[in-house]
Amino acid sequence: MMSAYNTWNHPYKIDKKYQKKVAYFSMEFGIDQALKIYSGGLGFLAGSHMRSAYQLKQNMIGIGMLWKYGYYDQGRKPDGTLEPRFVEKNYAFLEDTGIQVQIRILENAHVHVRAYCLKPEIFGTVPMYLLSTDVPENDHLSRTITDRLYDNNDLTRISQSIVLGIGGAKVVEALGGADIYHLNEGHGLPAFYYLKDQGVKKDQFVFTTHTPEKAGNEEREGAFLNNMGFFGRHLSDEELQKETTDEGMLSYTVAALRHAKRSNAVSKIHAKVSKDMWKGFNGISKIIPITNAQDAVYWQDEILKKAAEKADHKKLIKRKHELKRELFREVANQTGKIFDPEVLTVVWARRFAAYKRPDLLLMDEARLEKLLTNKEYPIQIIWAGKPYPKDKNAVTIFNRLIKYSKHKSNVAVLTGYELELSRKLKNGSDIWLNTPRITREASGTSGMTAAMNGSVNLSTYDGWIPEFAKDGKNCFVIPPADMNVDQNAHDRQDYESLMHLLEQVVLPLYYQDAEGWNKLVVRAMKDVLPAFGSARMAAQYYDELY
Known part of the structure; x- marks a missing residue:
């Protein structure tokens, strides 16, 4: 089903300096207190980026996830200690775009992904498209993929990456495609594999690495990811071997660095740390520093x-x-x-x-x-x-x-x-x-x-x-x-x-x-x-x- 959203449409005249169409993928966005689809600094950063892109009249859209229960609500147990609470969220200010795409997760399982739009006038951002699998066409398990940000179940976490990456890429295709596909951290890595198979060139891929922490640089068994549908199609043994290390593991960060024409770290010192971390891997893109920042219009x-x-x-x-x-x-x-x-x-x-x-x-x-x-x-x-x-x-x-x-x-x-x-x-x-x-x-x-x-x-x-x-x-x-x-x-x-x-x-x-x-x-x-x-x-x- 398509709608008026199936064009690359901004409610403002694009500044000539920022004509390139950029699709910015992030697992979380900290846009406003009313939209609970973030956990911390990565989301705060992405939210400020979307606000400033709007203020500068850039030709950008955001691609994210519509988390049914958010990250979690932070409550207290009777003794005052931490109690995570998961409460269903509903957002009347989001519009159903009518765009619904299908992705494969596990063999022969077709999962439906629906895109909802956060229009620029709501919170002062570029147009943002938030993805949900909580639609009637999906079975119960598929509907729960977009329940919780950073779900602790491995199968769910991998499925979330496929939804953001491949589902998000297909939504961008429905909107007319992009000149640049920007992954904010490695969570949406499947986008690069899928888009490459669609003929999108390497010089259209860019990547931001955000952390030297091991937990923030996901690594999973390549064969298992292949069976999950992570790559958009089933890779041959030879193809998979090229993507993984000697132990058969796929590093999301290394793979993204290899796909991208150019990558960035988020401070000058982080660029030095990142270059040292990944210097042993061949074929990775140059890592430049673009120091993170925050939107003073919102915060000050x-x-x-x-x-x-x-x-x-x-x-x-x-x-x-x-x-x-x-x-x-x-x-x-x-x-x-x-x-x-x-x-x-x-x-x-x-x-x-x-x-x-x-x-x-x-x-x-x-x-x-x-x-x-x-x-x-x-x-x-x-x-x-x-x-x-x-x-x-x-x-x-x-x-x-x-x-x-x-x-x-x-x-x-x-x-x-x-x-x-x-x-x-x-x-x-x-x-x-x-x-x-x-x-x-x-x-x-x-x-x-x-x-x-x-x-x-x-x-x-x-x-x-x-x-x-x-x-x-x-x-x-x-x-x-x-x-x-x-x-x-x-x-x-x-x-x-x-x-x-x-x-x-x-x-x-x-x-x-x-x-x-x-x-x-x-x-x-x-x-x-x-x-x-x-x-x-x-x-x-x-x-x-x-």
Whole structure:
């Protein structure tokens, strides 16, 4: 069934600089609080890209997934610890395009994929086409493929990649095809195999790799993928051997790097790490750095922005206190604790993962206790973020923090870390704490939107920070630990440096030199834009990748 959507149609005149038709595939998009089809940073980044592409009048569309239950809703058990909840989502603002395509998953199984459109006027994005298998023509199992983002069942996860990749490619074909097919991470890899068989050339494929983490670079048995229908057709043994390593495994990242004419990493340091990671594989494309960024139009508070532009410290402080009170109402609602807007507020908030070390502050609880009870330099600390529900280590850390905070009046752990809570935390914090082990964080965009809103980064020297940091002038940098020591010693060094900065630098500056603090805040707000705004990034993709 076809409809008025079967053309490449934008409600604006395309800017001449951005004429190439680009189809941007991503497993998740963080567009708006009302559309829960994202889990964390990858989605936040993709959402900002779609917004900036719209603002720049680029000839782009987004291809994503319509997750029936989203990622998960973050609730609490009776004792306050984490409880993942899966609640059906319905979106009256999406339009049924009438485009429905078929894909094969397993032998002779035809799965129907329906495309729904998020029109540009709804949230200020380029046209976006979200795919669902929850249609009457499918059997029960097929209908559940698009239930949950990053389902922990392997068969389902592979099926999701086939839906995004091949289903998405067929939807783009129904829309008239694209000049460039851009995979944001390797989840949609089947698109490259399918499109290649349709005669699409290598110079139309580009790829973004987002993480050096093993879990983020999927690898599966090639023969099993072949039987699943991952490649769009059944590859011969000889063809499959060319795609896999000696052990018969297919690396999604390596395969995407080989298909693409050009690829990018998401920061300068990540480009170096990526080149080193994949240098042993032949036939891969050049990896260039295009540093991630975020959309200031969406994220930045307008009053804070104007105050920073005029270096109006009085207005900046007044607005910051208003925003802190908004955040603290949420703290009171969730935890029953009343925070003080006059007190330095530290926030650690992002996707929960062990390498990001959310509990680094707790390495020496006695020392942290002294910090929390210092009446000369009072402090408030908030944690928030979503661990992957099947990541036992990350869930354990989250619950440890909840138990630690329970009876402390100036420490809180918040649930429901989605776009709106993220905004409140960035607007209402004074310090944005970022503690990944160096080389493990590809970019880390949360700190960008924090800086846009007067929250000063206190961070390890990783991801985007080396491109931004002027230590003591626009942020605070934790000096790099010795990379030759074991992990425990590395963590101990970073902990000692972090506590020294808080005790001897950050807190004294905040309480003893208000003018110096405000100059630092304003400098950070000015330095983060436009370099780390997604208008720069969206333009750079056209200039350097497409």
